Amino acid sequence: MPSIFSRIVAGELPAYKVAEDEHHLAFLDITPLVEGHTLVIPKKEVDYIFDLPPAELAALHQFAQRVAKGVKAAVPCKRIGVAVIGLEVPHAHIHLIPMNQVSDMNFANPKIKVPEERMKELAAAIAAKVPGADGSPAAKTADKPLESKAERETAASNVAKTADASPADASLEQLRQLTEGLYFVSESDAPLTVVSYQAPSGALDAKELLKLLNQPADTPVQEQELTYFLRNHTADDGVLGNVDLANRYKALQMFLKQELEDVKVYRIGKGPQLEAYALGKTSGGKLAGFKTTLVET
CATH class of the missing domain: 3.30.428.10 (HIT-like)
Known part of the structure; x- marks a missing residue:
């Protein structure tokens, strides 16, 4: 790798x-x-x-x-x-x-x-x-x-043979490549799934996020920094026990922090099973990132 x-x-x-x-x-x-x-x-x-x-x-x-x-x-x-x-x-x-x-x-x-x-x-x-x-x-x-972001995303789009795609589409294609085969390890292994949504007109707060995901308004939402959320997966001696996989998570983290604006992780719901969304804004104004499932008992 x-x-x-x-x-x-x-x-x-x-x-x-x-x-x-x-x-x-x-x-x-x-x-x-x-x-x-x-x-x-x-x-x-x-x-x-x-x-x-x-x-x-x-x-x-x-x-x-x-x-x-x-x-x-x-x-x-x-x-x-x-x-x-x-x-x-x-x-x-x-x-x-x-x-x-x-x-x-x-x-x-x-x-x-x-x-x-x-x-x-x-x-x-x-x-x-x-x-x-x-x-x-x-x-x-x-x-x-x-x-620029737009230039890089356009280049990625051309490589992917989607020259007519928008910059957001190019970012999503790169995200799919970076997350392919990756699993988040908690008390179970859950795949990372690329997601994209229309961004709200204002700031993305808990209320707007729950509305976007069609979740009840009283669902608990906890924010985390991306680097903290992925800390055990980007460490060479972390939970994956595999340096090559840790490097893939580092590459994913680097891409998200550099290509998306204001990236955060949102932990949604109560234990033992939670949904986690890593989301940020693309240069085209959409929300993009990945989601996964956490099991914490």
């Missing part, structure tokens, strides 16, 4: 790209410690960075050096911190982190949430500042430092 990063390289998952050459790619971390937190990877999938041949390891760091100069030029900071952890994703990568104090590099710090428009601004600003391999100001970045 390809890593999340390999799927980004292949164009199967979106990313806020800031620089690219034949063998390397750099993009913004979507769960950053600070604004401008960037990941640098070799396109070739290698789990442990020090398993790279010496020449490839050196080339990766040379590429990271150019990216770091771009990050520092675009994001106000004292230094660019460098870290290699290697436990989060089984694909070698370097963290470049704008820092003003040592604590900015503490991975135990809560991750910040950066709005999509700000991520676009950061990606474009960094891409414009990354020097080329010869030291000149212009870098060889991706053809576009960052594609």
Whole structure:
């Protein structure tokens, strides 16, 4: 099973790209410690960075050096911190982190949430500042430092041979691919089913959601953060007991957080059996995500 990063390289998952050459790619971390937190990877999938041949390891760091100069030029900071952890994703990568104090590099710090428009601004600003391999100001970045949601969804639609589909349809097709064969483990195993609804005109609160799902108005609704809801499934040593499956859940989580606005999980009903809906707004204004069943006794 390809890593999340390999799927980004292949164009199967979106990313806020800031620089690219034949063998390397750099993009913004979507769960950053600070604004401008960037990941640098070799396109070739290698789990442990020090398993790279010496020449490839050196080339990766040379590429990271150019990216770091771009990050520092675009994001106000004292230094660019460098870290290699290697436990989060089984694909070698370097963290470049704008820092003003040592604590900015503490991975135990809560991750910040950066709005999509700000991520676009950061990606474009960094891409414009990354020097080329010869030291000149212009870098060889991706053809576009960052594609819009609509562009990515249209591309996905074309790949799926649904060129006449709307952006929302393209998102749903990608969701179906990402959730295919996935089960949520509670006290039973329930499949993830892709869902889509017409979004209410206002905010999606408990009252509007129950109306949308044709549930009684007094049905209990509990909200959860997506990352918390999936925490045991995205962990390499989690309930799935399978790193490849954990990586698929990480890819799903990344897609939902990046492609949908204001994604939340809604737990509906009373135990022992509950329905859970992970929902967010598409660029077309619809609600999309997945639902599953939880059994908790």
